[in-house]
Amino acid sequence: MSRSAFKFFVILLFAALALYSCVLVPAYQYIVSDLVLMDTLWFDVVDLLLQWMEIFGTAVLFAFVVFAVYYPEPLGLKKLLLLLGGALLFKYAAAIIAISIVYGTIDFTYNYSGYVAAFLIEAGLCTLILLLCRKYIKKHRETNRATQNAANTLGIAAELEPPLLPFASLFDRKNPLQRTVMLSVGIFTLLRLASYILSDIAFSMAGALFTAADIPVMLVYWLILILIPCFLAYLLICLMLRFAERRLQSKN
Secondary structure (H helix, E strand, O other), X not given: OOHHHHHHHHHHHHHHHHHHHHHHHHHHHHHHOOHHHHOOHHHHHHHHHHHHHHHHHHHHHHHHHHHHHHOOOOOOHHHHHXXXXXXXXXXXXXXXXXXXXXXXXXXXXXXXXXXXXXXXXXXXXXXXXXXXXXXHHHXXXXXXXXXXXXXXXXXXXXXXXXXXXXXXXOOOOOOXXXXXXXXXXXXXXXXXXXXXXXXXXXXXXXXXXXXXXXXXXXXXXXXXXXXXXXXXXXXXXXXXXXXHHHHHHHHO
């Protein structure tokens, strides 16, 4: 990875995380603590922005892992892991500090279990992407190396497998790196859906009344806050990888 592409991803990653943790999280907490603002359009706007920005920040994280594994220089595996861990710690530590600033004190009785679970999920998905990408990239390069050696021995032109980056299309299921991205985004989407479903179940158990008329509203809610942004996040990953690849090639 060139230093230019590296800086592009790092700046984009921390900008997205800072916007989420340092701006939208405290804005959301401020609004939910005010009964007047809770009944205004501001609550819906900030809630929407909060959900979308968290998803887009995760998309940047996933794209960075794929690109950094494909182009290990100048980071290397150890520095990549440290950077990913630092980015995730920054995201959630900054969010906790921002909440504390809104309420004027660090409240250790506040339920931070959601942040802990989200941290573990994102760390787990980044690890999954890293391991799968390393496996597929190694196999791809070994196959091409063997093909090239055989072609050199026979004195013929080698028919090498196409490069894994950039993606040839938006939905190329033959590309193992692209399948890894699809799998990771799919798991992330299903986990967010499961979280919202469990929240709705918890509300119903706490006494909230749900009727058949609420189902279309819930489906629209899931569509706007989960399905659409997660699909756009996948497209964003493909776009970022293509842009970073072009940026890298232009420097060579």
